[in-house]
Amino acid sequence: MKLTILGKYGPYPRRGGATTSYLIECGGKRVLLDAGSGSLSRLQQFCALDDLDLIVLTHLHSDHCSDMFVLRYALKDKLLPVLLPHTPEKEYGILHACPCFEAMEISESLDFTIPETNVKLSFCRTIHPVECYAVKFREGQDSFVFSGDSRYTDHLTDFCSGAVTFLCDSGFLSAEENTGALPHMYVREAAFTARRAGVGRLLLTHINPSYEEEMLLSEAAEVFRPVEIVEEMKQYHI
Numbered sequence: 001m002k003l004t005i006l007g008k009y010g011p012y013p014r015r016g017g018a019t020t021s022y023l024i025e026c027g028g029k030r031v032l033l034d035a036g037s038g039s040l041s042r043l044q045q046f047c048a049l050d051d052l053d054l055i056v057l058t059h060l061h062s063d064h065c066s067d068m069f070v071l072r073y074a075l076k077d078k079l080l081p082v083l084l085p086h087t088p089e090k091e092y093g094i095l096h097a098c099p100c101f102e103a104m105e106i107s108e109s110l111d112f113t114i115p116e117t118n119v120k121l122s123f124c125r126t127i128h129p130v131e132c133y134a135v136k137f138r139e140g141q142d143s144f145v146f147s148g149d150s151r152y153t154d155h156l157t158d159f160c161s162g163a164v165t166f167l168c169d170s171g172f173l174s175a176e177e178n179t180g181a182l183p184h185m186y187v188r189e190a191a192f193t194a195r196r197a198g199v200g201r202l203l204l205t206h207i208n209p210s211y212e213e214e215m216l217l218s219e220a221a222e223v224f225r226p227v228e229i230v231e232e233m234k235q236y237h238i
């Protein structure tokens, strides 16, 4: 499987950047995993929009799905399957009503095989202000997990167990501790999740543009290695 970083920022992009979005190539298919702002422009440097086989949206916050509302103008003669949460109702309703999207609701009981492949998808509910799911791609013995957005949860840690690559929401530095209930993991918690789950490699994403990346990386590396902050437009074998 191959991961291409289209956008790594959240909740808004750095100048010249894009918010959370990834292209996963697996089993000869192309899957768009989240569709943040700026992602469609980036995606077309790797494939045509019509070449997508599936879209997976972890949740319907704008930094993860805003370009879906643009993609609907681009797909003319195609019905594209979209796995997404059923709520919030307003955003779901708009996407469900688009004739170019075949909406399929995500749940923890869903076991989805990408058609004509041996790649299986499974989902884990996370802790976030809206309905959100981590997603696992499994091909043979290998698995890749993307956290979506989440606070720390043992449930997600169990879900990640043994993953070759774990791409994780790394929303906050420890300096933000004691500032109240936050919707993302501290980067130390992302690293702790990786360590407890025994993953092969931790990739940090959902980077707040106001942070120095070196600070995020050093806080994570104190807890788990190998770890790196993903680079936009870079490709990773996962």
Ligand SMILES: [Zn+2]
Binding pocket: 059, 061, 064, 128, 149
């Ligand atoms: Zn979110």
